[in-house]
Amino acid sequence: MTAIDARDVFRVHSTPEGDAAALQGLTLTVDEGEILAILGPSGAGKTSFLRILAGADRPSAGAVRVFEWDLAQLGRRGLAQYRAAMIGSVGQDHATALDPAQPIVDSVATRLRLDLVSEARGRAAELLEAVGLGARLDALPGQLSGGEQQRAAVCAAMAHRPRLLLADEPTGELDRANADIVLGLIADLARRSGTTAIVVSHDPRVGAFADRLVRIRDGRISDEERGSGEKIVVGRGGWLRLPEELLRGAGVGARVDAQLDGDRIVITAAGGAVAARAAPVVESREISLRERILELRSLVKRYGSRVVLADFAADIDRGAVTAITGPSGSGKTTLLDVIAGLEAPDAGTIRLAGEDVAGLDRDRWAALRSRRIGYVPQQPVLIPFLSARENVELTLRLRGQGDDGAVEALAAVGLAERAEQLVERLSVGERLRVAIARGIASRPDVLVADEPTSRLDEANARAVTALLVRLAREWGAAVIVASHDPVVVEQADATIALG
Numbered sequence: 001m002t003a004i005d006a007r008d009v010f011r012v013h014s015t016p017e018g019d020a021a022a023l024q025g026l027t028l029t030v031d032e033g034e035i036l037a038i039l040g041p042s043g044a045g046k047t048s049f050l051r052i053l054a055g056a057d058r059p060s061a062g063a064v065r066v067f068e069w070d071l072a073q074l075g076r077r078g079l080a081q082y083r084a085a086m087i088g089s090v091g092q093d094h095a096t097a098l099d100p101a102q103p104i105v106d107s108v109a110t111r112l113r114l115d116l117v118s119e120a121r122g123r124a125a126e127l128l129e130a131v132g133l134g135a136r137l138d139a140l141p142g143q144l145s146g147g148e149q150q151r152a153a154v155c156a157a158m159a160h161r162p163r164l165l166l167a168d169e170p171t172g173e174l175d176r177a178n179a180d181i182v183l184g185l186i187a188d189l190a191r192r193s194g195t196t197a198i199v200v201s202h203d204p205r206v207g208a209f210a211d212r213l214v215r216i217r218d219g220r221i222s223d224e225e226r227g228s229g230e231k232i233v234v235g236r237g238g239w240l241r242l243p244e245e246l247l248r249g250a251g252v253g254a255r256v257d258a259q260l261d262g263d264r265i266v267i268t269a270a271g272g273a274v275a276a277r278a279a280p281v282v283e284s285r286e287i288s289l290r291e292r293i294l295e296l297r298s299l300v301k302r303y304g305s306r307v308v309l310a311d312f313a314a315d316i317d318r319g320a321v322t323a324i325t326g327p328s329g330s331g332k333t334t335l336l337d338v339i340a341g342l343e344a345p346d347a348g349t350i351r352l353a354g355e356d357v358a359g360l361d362r363d364r365w366a367a368l369r370s371r372r373i374g375y376v377p378q379q380p381v382l383i384p385f386l387s388a389r390e391n392v393e394l395t396l397r398l399r400g401q402g403d404d405g406a407v408e409a410l411a412a413v414g415l416a417e418r419a420e421q422l423v424e425r426l427s428v429g430e431r432l433r434v435a436i437a438r439g440i441a442s443r444p445d446v447l448v449a450d451e452p453t454s455r456l457d458e459a460n461a462r463a464v465t466a467l468l469v470r471l472a473r474e475w476g477a478a479v480i481v482a483s484h485d486p487v488v489v490e491q492a493d494a495t496i497a498l499g
Helices: 046-053 076-086 104-114 120-130 146-158 176-193 204-209 244-250 332-339 362-372 388-398 405-412 428-440 458-475 486-491
Strands: 002-015 018-031 035-039 061-066 087-090 164-168 196-201 212-217 220-225 230-232 256-261 264-269 292-303 306-317 321-325 347-352 373-376 446-450 478-482 494-497
Touching (some): 002 046, 002 196, 035 046, 035 176, 035 204, 046 164, 046 196, 076 087, 087 146, 104 146, 120 146, 146 164, 176 196, 176 204, 196 204, 204 212, 292 332, 306 332, 306 478, 321 332, 332 446, 332 478, 362 373, 373 428, 405 458, 428 458
Parallel strands (some): 035 196, 035 212, 087 164, 321 494
Antiparallel strands (some): 220 230, 256 264, 292 306, 292 347
Protein backbone atom coordinates (compact mmCIF):
# COMPACT_ATOMS: atom_id res chain seq x y z
CA MET A 1 0.00 0.00 0.00
CA THR A 2 1.18 3.51 -0.79
CA ALA A 3 1.51 5.70 2.29
CA ILE A 4 2.45 8.97 0.56
CA ASP A 5 1.81 10.00 -3.03
CA ALA A 6 3.05 13.50 -3.89
CA ARG A 7 2.72 14.64 -7.50
CA ASP A 8 4.21 17.81 -9.03
CA VAL A 9 4.16 19.67 -5.72
CA PHE A 10 5.02 23.35 -5.69
CA ARG A 11 5.25 25.61 -2.65
CA VAL A 12 5.76 29.30 -3.35
CA HIS A 13 6.16 31.86 -0.57
CA SER A 14 5.08 35.39 -1.48
CA THR A 15 6.93 38.22 0.23
CA PRO A 16 7.23 41.98 -0.29
CA GLU A 17 10.65 41.23 -1.80
CA GLY A 18 9.16 38.81 -4.35
CA ASP A 19 8.15 35.18 -4.65
CA ALA A 20 10.44 32.39 -3.43
CA ALA A 21 9.81 28.79 -4.51
CA ALA A 22 10.63 26.25 -1.80
CA LEU A 23 9.31 23.28 -3.82
CA GLN A 24 9.40 23.14 -7.61
CA GLY A 25 7.54 20.13 -9.00
CA LEU A 26 8.52 17.58 -6.35
CA THR A 27 7.20 14.08 -7.06
CA LEU A 28 7.64 11.23 -4.57
CA THR A 29 5.91 8.04 -3.46
CA VAL A 30 6.55 6.27 -0.16
CA ASP A 31 5.37 2.76 0.73
CA GLU A 32 3.57 1.94 3.94
CA GLY A 33 6.05 0.96 6.63
CA GLU A 34 9.00 2.42 4.71
CA ILE A 35 11.67 4.44 6.50
CA LEU A 36 12.66 7.24 4.16
CA ALA A 37 15.59 9.59 4.76
CA ILE A 38 15.53 12.96 2.98
CA LEU A 39 18.82 14.81 2.65
CA GLY A 40 19.65 18.15 1.10
CA PRO A 41 21.42 21.44 1.73
CA SER A 42 19.89 24.21 3.81
CA GLY A 43 17.06 25.88 1.88
CA ALA A 44 16.48 22.92 -0.45
CA GLY A 45 12.82 22.52 0.57
CA LYS A 46 13.04 19.62 3.04
CA THR A 47 11.17 21.33 5.86
CA SER A 48 8.57 22.79 3.47
CA PHE A 49 7.73 19.27 2.30
CA LEU A 50 7.41 18.01 5.89
CA ARG A 51 5.08 20.89 6.77
CA ILE A 52 2.80 19.92 3.89
CA LEU A 53 2.78 16.27 4.99
CA ALA A 54 1.98 17.39 8.54
CA GLY A 55 -1.01 19.41 7.36
CA ALA A 56 0.61 22.61 8.66
CA ASP A 57 0.98 24.12 5.19
CA ARG A 58 -0.68 23.70 1.82
CA PRO A 59 0.99 23.20 -1.57
CA SER A 60 0.69 26.06 -4.03
CA ALA A 61 0.10 23.47 -6.77
CA GLY A 62 0.16 19.72 -7.15
CA ALA A 63 -1.46 16.86 -5.23
CA VAL A 64 -0.56 15.16 -1.95
CA ARG A 65 -2.31 12.05 -0.65
CA VAL A 66 -1.36 10.38 2.66
CA PHE A 67 -3.02 6.98 2.99
CA GLU A 68 -6.73 7.66 2.48
CA TRP A 69 -6.42 11.40 3.11
CA ASP A 70 -6.36 13.82 0.16
CA LEU A 71 -4.75 16.81 1.87
CA ALA A 72 -5.85 19.34 -0.75
CA GLN A 73 -9.51 18.52 -0.06
CA LEU A 74 -9.35 18.94 3.70
CA GLY A 75 -10.62 22.00 5.50
CA ARG A 76 -9.33 23.26 8.83
CA ARG A 77 -11.30 20.71 10.85
CA GLY A 78 -10.35 17.90 8.49
CA LEU A 79 -6.66 18.76 8.78
CA ALA A 80 -6.93 18.76 12.57
CA GLN A 81 -8.54 15.31 12.48
CA TYR A 82 -5.86 14.10 10.07
CA ARG A 83 -3.04 15.29 12.33
CA ALA A 84 -4.61 13.75 15.43
CA ALA A 85 -5.26 10.40 13.74
CA MET A 86 -2.08 10.01 11.72
CA ILE A 87 0.89 12.13 12.66
CA GLY A 88 3.75 12.00 15.11
CA SER A 89 6.09 14.94 14.68
CA VAL A 90 9.55 15.85 15.91
CA GLY A 91 10.25 19.48 15.07
CA GLN A 92 13.55 21.29 14.73
CA ASP A 93 12.81 23.22 17.93
CA HIS A 94 12.56 20.27 20.30
CA ALA A 95 11.80 22.48 23.32
CA THR A 96 8.24 23.04 22.07
CA ALA A 97 7.44 19.34 22.60
CA LEU A 98 8.14 19.47 26.34
CA ASP A 99 6.20 21.31 29.03
CA PRO A 100 8.83 23.31 30.95
CA ALA A 101 6.79 23.00 34.17
CA GLN A 102 6.45 19.23 34.39
CA PRO A 103 8.82 16.23 34.43
CA ILE A 104 9.76 14.87 31.03
CA VAL A 105 8.07 11.53 31.73
CA ASP A 106 4.74 13.36 32.08
CA SER A 107 5.32 15.31 28.85
CA VAL A 108 5.93 12.04 27.01
CA ALA A 109 2.83 10.49 28.61
CA THR A 110 0.50 13.43 27.83
CA ARG A 111 -0.70 12.18 24.43
CA LEU A 112 -1.20 8.65 25.81
CA ARG A 113 -3.37 10.02 28.60
CA LEU A 114 -5.45 11.98 26.09
CA ASP A 115 -5.96 8.71 24.23
CA LEU A 116 -6.99 7.06 27.54
CA VAL A 117 -4.13 4.58 27.37
CA SER A 118 -3.69 2.60 30.58
CA GLU A 119 -0.23 2.64 32.15
CA ALA A 120 0.62 5.77 30.16
CA ARG A 121 3.40 6.78 32.53
CA GLY A 122 4.91 3.30 32.42
CA ARG A 123 5.06 3.27 28.62
CA ALA A 124 6.58 6.74 28.61
CA ALA A 125 9.21 5.59 31.10
CA GLU A 126 10.10 2.63 28.88
CA LEU A 127 10.69 4.90 25.90
CA LEU A 128 12.86 7.28 27.91
CA GLU A 129 14.86 4.36 29.26
CA ALA A 130 15.47 3.20 25.68
CA VAL A 131 17.14 6.52 24.78
CA GLY A 132 19.30 6.66 27.91
CA LEU A 133 17.11 8.91 30.06
CA GLY A 134 15.88 6.32 32.54
CA ALA A 135 17.61 8.09 35.41
CA ARG A 136 16.13 11.49 34.47
CA LEU A 137 12.40 10.67 34.33
CA ASP A 138 11.43 13.30 36.90
CA ALA A 139 13.78 16.00 35.60
CA LEU A 140 12.33 19.22 34.19
CA PRO A 141 13.36 20.08 30.62
CA GLY A 142 15.42 23.01 31.85
CA GLN A 143 17.54 20.60 33.88
CA LEU A 144 18.51 18.63 30.76
CA SER A 145 21.08 19.37 28.12
CA GLY A 146 19.91 20.26 24.62
CA GLY A 147 20.71 16.76 23.43
CA GLU A 148 18.76 15.17 26.28
CA GLN A 149 15.76 17.38 25.52
CA GLN A 150 15.94 16.25 21.89
CA ARG A 151 15.77 12.59 22.88
CA ALA A 152 12.80 13.27 25.16
CA ALA A 153 11.03 15.14 22.33
CA VAL A 154 11.45 12.14 20.04
CA CYS A 155 9.87 9.94 22.70
CA ALA A 156 6.92 12.34 23.00
CA ALA A 157 6.34 12.09 19.25
CA MET A 158 6.57 8.31 19.17
CA ALA A 159 4.68 7.39 22.32
CA HIS A 160 1.26 6.97 20.66
CA ARG A 161 2.71 4.91 17.76
CA PRO A 162 1.58 7.10 14.87
CA ARG A 163 1.01 5.74 11.36
CA LEU A 164 3.26 8.48 9.93
CA LEU A 165 6.24 9.85 11.85
CA LEU A 166 7.75 13.10 10.57
CA ALA A 167 11.17 13.90 12.00
CA ASP A 168 12.89 17.16 11.06
CA GLU A 169 16.58 16.95 12.02
CA PRO A 170 15.88 14.73 15.06
CA THR A 171 19.59 14.21 15.78
CA GLY A 172 20.95 17.63 14.91
CA GLU A 173 22.14 18.36 18.45
CA LEU A 174 23.20 14.87 19.50
CA ASP A 175 26.63 13.33 19.61
CA ARG A 176 27.15 10.31 17.37
CA ALA A 177 26.37 7.69 20.02
CA ASN A 178 23.10 9.32 21.06
CA ALA A 179 22.18 10.06 17.44
CA ASP A 180 22.51 6.37 16.65
CA ILE A 181 20.29 5.55 19.64
CA VAL A 182 17.53 7.90 18.43
CA LEU A 183 17.73 6.78 14.80
CA GLY A 184 17.74 3.16 15.90
CA LEU A 185 14.66 3.81 18.04
CA ILE A 186 12.81 5.40 15.11
CA ALA A 187 13.73 2.47 12.86
CA ASP A 188 12.75 -0.09 15.50
CA LEU A 189 9.34 1.50 16.08
CA ALA A 190 8.63 1.75 12.37
CA ARG A 191 9.49 -1.89 11.71
CA ARG A 192 7.70 -3.28 14.77
CA SER A 193 4.47 -1.36 14.33
CA GLY A 194 4.39 -0.73 10.58
CA THR A 195 4.84 3.01 11.04
CA THR A 196 5.96 4.96 7.99
CA ALA A 197 8.80 7.32 8.94
CA ILE A 198 10.14 10.35 7.08
CA VAL A 199 13.42 11.60 8.53
CA VAL A 200 14.85 14.87 7.24
CA SER A 201 18.52 15.44 7.91
CA HIS A 202 21.73 16.89 6.58
CA ASP A 203 23.75 13.97 8.01
CA PRO A 204 24.36 11.23 5.40
CA ARG A 205 24.71 8.67 8.21
CA VAL A 206 20.92 8.67 8.59
CA GLY A 207 20.82 6.57 5.41
CA ALA A 208 22.22 3.61 7.33
CA PHE A 209 18.95 3.39 9.30
CA ALA A 210 16.61 3.97 6.34
CA ASP A 211 15.18 1.73 3.66
CA ARG A 212 15.70 4.46 1.09
CA LEU A 213 17.49 7.79 0.90
CA VAL A 214 16.48 10.65 -1.41
CA ARG A 215 18.13 14.01 -1.91
CA ILE A 216 16.31 17.27 -2.54
CA ARG A 217 17.91 20.17 -4.37
CA ASP A 218 16.14 23.28 -5.59
CA GLY A 219 12.80 21.92 -4.41
CA ARG A 220 12.93 18.65 -6.40
CA ILE A 221 14.15 15.10 -5.92
CA SER A 222 17.62 14.99 -7.46
CA ASP A 223 18.75 11.43 -6.70
CA GLU A 224 18.05 8.45 -4.49
CA GLU A 225 19.74 5.41 -2.99
CA ARG A 226 18.19 2.07 -2.17
CA GLY A 227 20.62 -0.63 -1.16
CA SER A 228 22.32 -1.13 -4.53
CA GLY A 229 23.67 2.40 -4.70
CA GLU A 230 22.89 5.93 -5.82
CA LYS A 231 20.38 6.62 -8.59
CA ILE A 232 19.87 10.01 -10.24
CA VAL A 233 16.21 10.88 -10.68
CA VAL A 234 14.98 12.08 -14.10
CA GLY A 235 12.18 14.59 -13.67
CA ARG A 236 9.36 15.51 -15.99
CA GLY A 237 10.62 16.97 -19.26
CA GLY A 238 13.96 15.20 -18.93
CA TRP A 239 15.17 17.40 -16.07
CA LEU A 240 17.94 15.98 -13.92
CA ARG A 241 20.56 17.32 -11.56
CA LEU A 242 24.01 15.80 -11.28
CA PRO A 243 25.61 15.71 -7.82
CA GLU A 244 28.12 18.52 -7.40
CA GLU A 245 30.83 16.12 -6.28
CA LEU A 246 30.59 14.32 -9.66
CA LEU A 247 30.82 17.59 -11.55
CA ARG A 248 33.81 18.73 -9.52
CA GLY A 249 35.53 15.38 -9.93
CA ALA A 250 35.12 15.55 -13.73
CA GLY A 251 36.18 19.19 -13.88
CA VAL A 252 32.86 20.20 -15.45
CA GLY A 253 32.14 23.92 -15.44
CA ALA A 254 28.99 25.86 -16.34
CA ARG A 255 28.20 24.02 -19.65
CA VAL A 256 28.36 20.44 -20.87
CA ASP A 257 28.13 18.43 -24.06
CA ALA A 258 25.89 15.33 -23.99
CA GLN A 259 26.19 12.46 -26.49
CA LEU A 260 24.39 9.16 -26.88
CA ASP A 261 26.77 6.17 -26.80
CA GLY A 262 24.69 3.03 -27.18
CA ASP A 263 22.59 2.80 -24.03
CA ARG A 264 24.67 5.40 -22.24
CA ILE A 265 24.58 9.19 -22.12
CA VAL A 266 28.10 10.63 -21.94
CA ILE A 267 28.48 14.11 -20.48
CA THR A 268 31.69 16.10 -20.92
CA ALA A 269 32.76 19.69 -20.34
CA ALA A 270 31.44 21.81 -23.21
CA GLY A 271 34.01 22.67 -25.87
CA GLY A 272 36.72 20.97 -23.87
CA ALA A 273 36.60 23.76 -21.33
CA VAL A 274 37.43 22.00 -18.12
CA ALA A 275 36.88 23.82 -14.86
CA ALA A 276 39.99 24.16 -12.77
CA ARG A 277 40.08 21.61 -10.01
CA ALA A 278 40.62 23.41 -6.78
CA ALA A 279 43.75 22.44 -4.94
CA PRO A 280 43.40 21.68 -1.26
CA VAL A 281 43.67 24.84 0.78
CA VAL A 282 45.92 24.48 3.78
CA GLU A 283 45.41 27.35 6.16
CA SER A 284 48.24 28.45 8.39
CA ARG A 285 47.78 27.26 11.93
CA GLU A 286 50.02 30.04 13.21
CA ILE A 287 48.21 32.40 15.52
CA SER A 288 49.63 35.89 15.42
CA LEU A 289 48.06 36.96 18.70
CA ARG A 290 48.36 34.79 21.80
CA GLU A 291 47.02 36.89 24.62
CA ARG A 292 45.28 35.17 27.53
CA ILE A 293 41.71 36.53 27.55
CA LEU A 294 39.87 34.10 29.82
CA GLU A 295 40.94 32.12 32.88
CA LEU A 296 38.65 29.59 34.51
CA ARG A 297 39.62 28.12 37.87
CA SER A 298 37.95 25.48 40.07
CA LEU A 299 34.48 26.01 38.58
CA VAL A 300 31.62 24.08 40.17
CA LYS A 301 28.03 24.09 38.93
CA ARG A 302 25.19 22.04 40.40
CA TYR A 303 21.52 21.59 39.58
CA GLY A 304 20.00 20.26 42.76
CA SER A 305 22.01 17.21 43.75
CA ARG A 306 23.44 16.78 40.25
CA VAL A 307 26.98 18.09 39.75
CA VAL A 308 27.44 19.24 36.14
CA LEU A 309 30.84 20.92 36.47
CA ALA A 310 33.30 19.77 39.10
CA ASP A 311 36.54 21.67 39.76
CA PHE A 312 36.79 22.70 36.08
CA ALA A 313 39.78 24.75 34.95
CA ALA A 314 40.94 26.06 31.56
CA ASP A 315 42.80 28.92 29.89
CA ILE A 316 41.44 30.49 26.69
CA ASP A 317 43.54 32.65 24.33
CA ARG A 318 42.68 35.29 21.78
CA GLY A 319 43.09 34.31 18.15
CA ALA A 320 42.22 30.68 18.80
CA VAL A 321 39.24 28.38 18.35
CA THR A 322 38.56 26.15 21.35
CA ALA A 323 36.16 23.22 20.90
CA ILE A 324 34.23 21.91 23.91
CA THR A 325 33.33 18.29 23.22
CA GLY A 326 31.59 15.51 25.09
CA PRO A 327 28.45 13.39 24.98
CA SER A 328 24.99 14.88 25.41
CA GLY A 329 24.47 15.85 29.05
CA SER A 330 28.17 16.23 29.83
CA GLY A 331 27.86 19.94 30.63
CA LYS A 332 28.89 21.66 27.38
CA THR A 333 25.98 24.10 27.30
CA THR A 334 26.24 24.74 31.04
CA LEU A 335 29.92 25.64 30.68
CA LEU A 336 29.17 28.08 27.87
CA ASP A 337 26.37 29.68 29.89
CA VAL A 338 28.73 30.15 32.84
CA ILE A 339 31.39 31.71 30.58
CA ALA A 340 28.80 34.04 29.03
CA GLY A 341 27.48 35.08 32.43
CA LEU A 342 24.04 33.57 31.87
CA GLU A 343 24.57 31.17 34.78
CA ALA A 344 26.51 31.85 37.97
CA PRO A 345 28.95 29.17 39.13
CA ASP A 346 28.43 27.74 42.60
CA ALA A 347 32.17 28.01 43.22
CA GLY A 348 35.34 29.02 41.39
CA THR A 349 36.64 32.10 39.60
CA ILE A 350 36.34 33.56 36.09
CA ARG A 351 38.80 36.21 34.94
CA LEU A 352 37.89 38.00 31.71
CA ALA A 353 40.63 40.26 30.33
CA GLY A 354 42.25 40.19 33.75
CA GLU A 355 39.10 41.19 35.63
CA ASP A 356 37.52 38.88 38.20
CA VAL A 357 33.91 38.87 37.04
CA ALA A 358 32.76 36.83 40.02
CA GLY A 359 33.10 39.97 42.11
CA LEU A 360 30.95 42.12 39.83
CA ASP A 361 27.34 42.98 40.54
CA ARG A 362 24.72 42.13 37.95
CA ASP A 363 24.75 45.51 36.18
CA ARG A 364 28.54 45.71 35.87
CA TRP A 365 28.73 42.10 34.66
CA ALA A 366 26.02 42.80 32.06
CA ALA A 367 27.89 45.89 30.84
CA LEU A 368 31.12 43.91 30.56
CA ARG A 369 29.34 41.10 28.72
CA SER A 370 27.77 43.49 26.19
CA ARG A 371 31.22 44.90 25.35
CA ARG A 372 33.29 41.74 25.29
CA ILE A 373 31.14 38.62 24.69
CA GLY A 374 29.09 37.50 21.72
CA TYR A 375 26.75 34.55 22.17
CA VAL A 376 25.14 32.14 19.71
CA PRO A 377 22.78 29.90 21.73
CA GLN A 378 21.75 26.38 20.83
CA GLN A 379 18.20 27.58 20.18
CA PRO A 380 18.64 31.13 18.84
CA VAL A 381 15.52 33.28 19.05
CA LEU A 382 15.07 35.64 16.12
CA ILE A 383 12.19 38.03 15.50
CA PRO A 384 10.35 36.49 12.55
CA PHE A 385 8.66 39.65 11.24
CA LEU A 386 11.96 41.55 11.02
CA SER A 387 14.48 41.12 8.24
CA ALA A 388 17.85 39.47 8.75
CA ARG A 389 19.51 42.91 8.77
CA GLU A 390 17.00 44.31 11.26
CA ASN A 391 17.56 41.39 13.65
CA VAL A 392 21.30 42.04 13.68
CA GLU A 393 20.84 45.82 13.97
CA LEU A 394 18.47 45.38 16.90
CA THR A 395 21.13 43.45 18.81
CA LEU A 396 23.71 46.14 18.10
CA ARG A 397 21.35 48.85 19.32
CA LEU A 398 20.58 46.94 22.51
CA ARG A 399 24.32 46.84 23.08
CA GLY A 400 24.47 50.61 22.64
CA GLN A 401 26.36 50.38 19.34
CA GLY A 402 25.68 51.66 15.83
CA ASP A 403 24.21 49.71 12.94
CA ASP A 404 27.33 49.70 10.77
CA GLY A 405 28.39 46.15 11.61
CA ALA A 406 25.15 44.44 10.56
CA VAL A 407 25.68 44.35 6.80
CA GLU A 408 29.32 43.30 7.20
CA ALA A 409 28.37 40.48 9.56
CA LEU A 410 25.66 39.15 7.24
CA ALA A 411 28.08 39.25 4.32
CA ALA A 412 30.61 37.31 6.40
CA VAL A 413 28.11 34.45 6.90
CA GLY A 414 27.07 34.44 3.24
CA LEU A 415 23.74 36.24 3.58
CA ALA A 416 24.47 39.55 1.88
CA GLU A 417 21.83 38.87 -0.78
CA ARG A 418 19.26 37.79 1.83
CA ALA A 419 19.80 40.68 4.24
CA GLU A 420 16.39 42.23 3.52
CA GLN A 421 14.46 38.94 3.62
CA LEU A 422 12.12 38.42 6.57
CA VAL A 423 13.50 35.84 8.98
CA GLU A 424 10.27 33.83 8.83
CA ARG A 425 10.95 33.26 5.11
CA LEU A 426 14.48 31.95 5.66
CA SER A 427 15.45 28.31 5.91
CA VAL A 428 16.60 26.91 9.23
CA GLY A 429 20.21 26.95 8.06
CA GLU A 430 19.89 30.57 7.01
CA ARG A 431 18.35 31.51 10.36
CA LEU A 432 21.30 29.94 12.15
CA ARG A 433 23.64 32.03 10.06
CA VAL A 434 21.68 35.15 11.02
CA ALA A 435 22.18 34.17 14.66
CA ILE A 436 25.93 33.85 14.10
CA ALA A 437 25.99 37.22 12.35
CA ARG A 438 24.20 38.69 15.36
CA GLY A 439 26.86 37.23 17.64
CA ILE A 440 29.85 38.56 15.68
CA ALA A 441 28.47 41.94 14.59
CA SER A 442 29.89 43.78 17.62
CA ARG A 443 33.34 42.21 17.07
CA PRO A 444 33.49 40.69 20.56
CA ASP A 445 36.66 39.63 22.37
CA VAL A 446 35.05 36.27 23.12
CA LEU A 447 32.49 34.53 20.93
CA VAL A 448 30.59 31.65 22.55
CA ALA A 449 28.73 29.35 20.14
CA ASP A 450 26.63 26.38 21.22
CA GLU A 451 26.40 23.69 18.49
CA PRO A 452 26.45 26.25 15.64
CA THR A 453 26.60 23.60 12.89
CA SER A 454 24.22 21.03 14.35
CA ARG A 455 21.47 21.65 11.79
CA LEU A 456 23.56 22.55 8.77
CA ASP A 457 24.52 20.35 5.85
CA GLU A 458 28.23 19.59 5.51
CA ALA A 459 28.92 22.36 2.99
CA ASN A 460 27.34 25.02 5.20
CA ALA A 461 28.94 23.50 8.31
CA ARG A 462 32.37 23.88 6.72
CA ALA A 463 31.55 27.43 5.67
CA VAL A 464 30.45 28.38 9.19
CA THR A 465 33.50 26.71 10.72
CA ALA A 466 35.79 28.56 8.31
CA LEU A 467 34.01 31.77 9.33
CA LEU A 468 34.67 31.09 13.02
CA VAL A 469 38.33 30.33 12.30
CA ARG A 470 38.65 33.55 10.28
CA LEU A 471 37.00 35.53 13.08
CA ALA A 472 39.61 34.21 15.49
CA ARG A 473 42.54 34.80 13.13
CA GLU A 474 41.65 38.19 11.65
CA TRP A 475 39.79 39.82 14.54
CA GLY A 476 41.85 38.28 17.33
CA ALA A 477 38.78 36.92 19.08
CA ALA A 478 38.67 33.89 21.35
CA VAL A 479 36.07 31.56 19.82
CA ILE A 480 34.64 28.90 22.13
CA VAL A 481 32.45 26.32 20.42
CA ALA A 482 30.53 23.48 22.04
CA SER A 483 30.18 20.84 19.36
CA HIS A 484 30.27 17.15 18.53
CA ASP A 485 30.66 17.92 14.81
CA PRO A 486 33.98 16.52 13.48
CA VAL A 487 34.10 19.40 10.98
CA VAL A 488 34.38 21.84 13.90
CA VAL A 489 36.66 19.75 16.08
CA GLU A 490 39.22 19.11 13.34
CA GLN A 491 39.63 22.85 12.73
CA ALA A 492 39.91 23.84 16.40
CA ASP A 493 43.24 24.94 17.89
CA ALA A 494 42.42 23.36 21.23
CA THR A 495 39.91 20.79 22.43
CA ILE A 496 38.44 20.41 25.91
CA ALA A 497 36.64 17.09 26.46
CA LEU A 498 33.91 16.88 29.10
CA GLY A 499 32.31 13.78 30.54
